[in-house]
Amino acid sequence: IKLGEIHFSRANYRDFKNNRLPGFLQKIVAKYWTKQLIRELKKLKRFIVLSQEDKAKWKELNNVSVIYNPLSFFPETTSRCENKKVIAVGRYMPQKGFDLLIDCWKIVSEKHPDWILSIYGDGMRQELQEQINRLGLQHQCRLEHSVSNITEKYLESSIFVLSSRYEGFGMVIIEAMACGLPTVSFACPCGPKDIIKDGKDGFLVENSDIEQMAEKICHLIEHEDERKCMGKNARLNVERFKIENISPQWEKLFEEVLK
Numbered sequence: 001i002k003l004g005e006i007h008f009s010r011a012n013y014r015d016f017k018n019n020r021l022p023g024f025l026q027k028i029v030a031k032y033w034t035k036q037l038i039r040e041l042k043k044l045k046r047f048i049v050l051s052q053e054d055k056a057k058w059k060e061l062n063n064v065s066v067i068y069n070p071l072s073f074f075p076e077t078t079s080r081c082e083n084k085k086v087i088a089v090g091r092y093m094p095q096k097g098f099d100l101l102i103d104c105w106k107i108v109s110e111k112h113p114d115w116i117l118s119i120y121g122d123g124m125r126q127e128l129q130e131q132i133n134r135l136g137l138q139h140q141c142r143l144e145h146s147v148s149n150i151t152e153k154y155l156e157s158s159i160f161v162l163s164s165r166y167e168g169f170g171m172v173i174i175e176a177m178a179c180g181l182p183t184v185s186f187a188c189p190c191g192p193k194d195i196i197k198d199g200k201d202g203f204l205v206e207n208s209d210i211e212q213m214a215e216k217i218c219h220l221i222e223h224e225d226e227r228k229c230m231g232k233n234a235r236l237n238v239e240r241f242k243i244e245n246i247s248p249q250w251e252k253l254f255e256e257v258l259k
Contacts, residue, residue, distance in 0.1 A: 001257055004047045008168040009190035010057040012095075045257045050169040054190040065253060068194070069169050070246035071178055071238065078180030079155050081224070081231045084115045086217065087157035087181075089150060089172045092123030092143070094165065097186065100210050101163035102131050102141060107214035109140040112221050117161075120144045120153060154179035158227060159220050165208065167191040177201065177238040182230035184216045201234035 006013065014033055038060050041047050047064050049055050055064050086108075090096040098119055105117045117140065119128075125143055132141050147153060154160070160176035162185035170191035173183055177195075183202035185192040186209075198204040203216040220227045239245070 001045050002043070003253075003257065004041060004044045006047075006049055006054075006168075009051070009054045009166060010049075011189055012166045012168075046253060048253070051190045051194040053193055057190075067249050067253070068241055068246060069171055069174075070243040071174055071241045072171075073151060073175070074178050074239075074242055075151055075155065077155060078235055079157060079231060081158040081180065081182070081228045083156055083158050084112075084221075085157040086115060086117045086159045086161055087153060087176070088117065088119045088161045088163065089153075089176075090119075090121050090164070092119075092121050092125055092128055094124075095167075096121070097163035097165045097188075097208070098128055099131060100165075100186075100208060101161060101213075102128065102135065102137065104163070104210040104214045104217070105141050106135045106137060107211065108217050108221070109137060111218055113140060115140070115221060117141045118144050118153070118157070120146060120150060122146050150175070151179065154181060157181060158231075159184065159217060160202075161213070161217065162186065162188075162192060163213070164188050170195060174238045174241045177234035178241075180231040180235045182220055182227055182234055184213055184220065186213065195238075197233070197237060201230050201237050 041061055044063055047061060048067050049064060050069060052066055055066050058064050088101060092098060122145055129143055132138060154176050160181040160183045162170060162173055164186060166188050173185060173192060173195050176183060183196055185196055185204060186207045187193055187204040188207045192204060196202040196204055205213045205216055
């Protein structure tokens with residue numbers, strides 16, 4: 001019995017756009033590789049993906065199951081959502097869209113210059129810092145290194161933002177929500193639409209729409225009671241991702257395939 005599992009979405013599992021092949025060759029290689037992949041996946045007893053959104057993209061398969069990633073922590077305390085801090089977390093690379101977030105923050109900071117955006121991660125720091133300097137955001141936007149106590153940083157913040165162009169799932173979203181933070185996220189493929197209940201525990205924004213993202217961030221900044229209520233709802237929503245709720249799904253799957 002063989003099971004398969006993927007930690008990317010289908011659209012971004014094998015991205016040929018960043019290599020040096022001409023465009024027409026990229027399409028040929030991608031098409032061939034996808035056919036080869038589908039042929040092998042059909043041989044599996046079960047193929048496990050990370051979101052319902054991604055499952056819908058594997059139309060050629062009838063053996064797809066969805067099991068979400070589990071939370072690695074669920075703190076006893078939550079954020080009070082009162083500090084004038086917004087947090088983002090991820091590697092400094094194009095996928096995470098921090099260049100879009102910094103442009104977005106320029107709009108937010110003009111209305112709320114007393115609020116700070118902290119981005120935790122490592123990678124393409126120089127390019128992002130140059131963008132921050134060019135926009136004059138040195139005092140309102142900070143690039144922080146990765147830290148081992150990221151839970152504390154969530155708890156010190158009042159809003160979480162996900163600016164990714166694409167995701168496999170979006171673990172940082174459920175981590176932030178477990179800490180009681182409302183989230184403003186691009187509705188990128190795949191993950192956020194499976195996690196966030198738009199308007200109840202956060203906001204989903206059209207992918208790469210920085211003006212709409214700035215509008216939603218400003219809304220949460222300007223409506224403290226709503227911000228706190230969404231934070232509480234977020235905490236309740238992500239209880240479904242606790243390990244004690246996810247692990248039985250794996251156990252059930254194993255029992256089914258063994259039958």
